Amino acid sequence: MDEATLYAELADHLRGLGALDEVSSLLNWDQETQMPPKGMARRAEQCAAVASAAHALATAPRLAELAELLKDADLDPAAKVNVAEAGRISRRATRVPAELAGEIARATALAQTVWQAARESNSFADFAPVLERVVTLKREQARLLVGNGETPYEALLDEYEPGMTEAELTGMFERMRPRLTQLRARIAASGWRMPRFTGSYARAGQIALSRRLCDVFGFDWQAGRLDLAVHPSSAGSGGDVRITTRVNESDPRECVYATIHELGHAVYEQGLGPAQALLPAGMSASMAVHESQSRLFENQLGRGRAFCEWLCPAVGAQFGSTGVDMPESFYAAVNLVETGFIRTEADEVHYNLHIMMRYDLERELIAGTLDVADLETAWNDRFRADFGVAVPEARLGVLQDVHWSAGLFGYFPTYALGNVYAAELYAAMRAAMPDLERLLAAGDVWPLVDWLRARIHARGRLLPPAALIEEACGHPPSEEALLGYLERKYGALYTL
Structure with a gap:
């Protein structure tokens, strides 16, 4: 044959x-x-x-x-x-x-x-x-x-980020943690009181705004749909991609940024090459690369100063006065830094600290050094140590994420690695597109999606994850791009 x-x-x-x-x-x-x-x-x-x-x-x-x-x-x-x-x-x-x-x-x-x-x-x-x-x-x-010297946790991690090791992740987190905690402390000591959203935001209006965001970020309605769920997510690929979001009627940020986040996943799946449909080469490179798309959409683009020029009046047109009715105050409000309990609502400074905590806890669960019976106490103790506040109830603590109930052990660290990749892609995109800020301020995101389509989406799994990011950016990825971006952005916002 x-x-x-x-x-x-x-x-x-x-x-x-x-x-x-x-x-x-x-x-x-x-x-x-x-x-x-x-x-x-x-x-x-x-x-x-x-x-x-x-x-x-x-x-x-x-x-x-x-x-x-x-x-x-x-x-x-x-x-x-x-x-x-x-x-x-x-x-x-x-x-x-x-x-x-x-x-x-x-x-x-x-x-x-x-x-x-x-x-x-x-x-x-x-x-x-x-x-x-x-x-x-x-x-x-x-x-x-387990095989070839892997740890049990690495054997599960390999499903989401092939080739990644605990040593690499732990080393990266150890390098990131001091600068993140230092930045958080400087912000807290600055004394700045940032503007906040006020009023109420009807569910129907938030869904309507979410649908408009889908259009802006390049979602193909003939190949997907948007629904509500307890935990925002994305499912499917190619011509059938389903995303979900959720609504908080006292704060529109939760729905807006959950939607933009899931759009990063969905647009990636819709942009994979059809010639390799259902085959590994035509699938996403890894979950960290997937998360790089959603975190890039959500943070560097969606929470960026330029896009707030478009988003602020869009939210105002849907709901009326929000208490942050000018782009500058809107930008400050969507980038408010404060200690919170919910990972998906965390600001960029705190977000990776949430991931590091979950990474350590799930490694202990798989290793057998932490029992499920002790998980809530371990979570609460670790949260108080890392964030300085006590968890008041389980839904704000150990019950907030769907991942462990879904058996997704090894998934959490890909969020932090995705943040690292997103920062690298954003820097490369800015260098390649001098008019990026003007496009975002006009709500014209399609050229940015096309840039990603050519360098990430259409490449599928032709390269290992880090090599794919290196090809797109011109150098090996490093957490330095993310840390520098955060220090510059929040240093300016809080006049540090």
């Missing part, structure tokens, strides 16, 4: 896996947005069935055989990536029994519903038993996945 025939067979196999992954993603979206409460048990079985079918495809001996036969074949770059990823998928999947893969899917589907109810009732005790089950299963999965 010739190489072209073998590769066609491998590609068909991989497309089947890609399709099942999208089915799983859309089942989760439906659970968050549309599913009736009594559907929980049936949904758990559906998720388990999809996971079992995907596991059967991934562990099929023929996939490993094809990857081996084609590893030295004369193929184009995208095909080479697909062959390499086929081997990686097969190796990881064959280490995990089908029963465990199905049970993880079942347990996490149930856990997400229980988490939502526990968050509403403000009771970690209601959530702890199902989280204990998820953590037990993920510890077992990590133990089975």
Whole structure:
């Protein structure tokens, strides 16, 4: 059998896996947005069935055989990536029994519903038993996945950021933490009282504004939709991308910036090359690269001084007076720095400190040095130590994020790494586009999306994550770009 025939067979196999992954993603979206409460048990079985079918495809001996036969074949770059990823998928999947893969899917589907109810009732005790089950299963999965000197946590991290190590992440966080805490302390000591939003903001108006933001940031309505959920998220790819946001009627920032954040994910997925649809080479490079798009949209662009020239009157037209009716005061209000409990609402100075805390706690959970029964106390103690305030209730603390109920251990650090990549991309974009500020002030974001499409979106997974960012920016990524950006921005805002 010739190489072209073998590769066609491998590609068909991989497309089947890609399709099942999208089915799983859309089942989760439906659970968050549309599913009736009594559907929980049936949904758990559906998720388990999809996971079992995907596991059967991934562990099929023929996939490993094809990857081996084609590893030295004369193929184009995208095909080479697909062959390499086929081997990686097969190796990881064959280490995990089908029963465990199905049970993880079942347990996490149930856990997400229980988490939502526990968050509403403000009771970690209601959530702890199902989280204990998820953590037990993920510890077992990590133990089975370990290979080539990996730690159990790295084995899970590899699903989201291939090749990244605990040592690299820990070193980066140790370099970032002193400058972030110093910047926070200088801001607190400055005595500046920043303007704040006042009034109320009706749900319908916030949804209307969110839809307008979708248009501005290049969202294709023929290939996606926007809904409300407990936790904002993005699901799907290509021609079917679903995003969710949430509403706080006393503060429009939550909905505005949740929407812009999820648009970063969605526009990335809509911009992936169609020629490699459902194949690894046509998928996002990693979760940190994914987060770089959402954090870039949300912060450097969405919270930037120039875009506030457009956003301030847009919010005013929708709601009337906000208490911050001029672009300068609006810009200050959306960049207010203060200690808060909720990660997704955190300002840029505090945000990575939230991630570092979760990174340390989830590493301890997977290592077995922290039990779920002690997690709420550990969270509260660590939050007081890192942020200087006591957590008043579980929904503002350990129950605020969906990730652990969904089994996404290893995901959190990609947010911080995504911030690092976003700062590098923003610096490169500014250098390449002298009129960037004028475009943003006019609400003309499409040229920026096109810049990202060419350098990030259309490149898919053709390069490893850090190499992709290096190609786009002209040098290896470093946290220095992020720290310098934050110090300049907030130094000016607070006249430090």
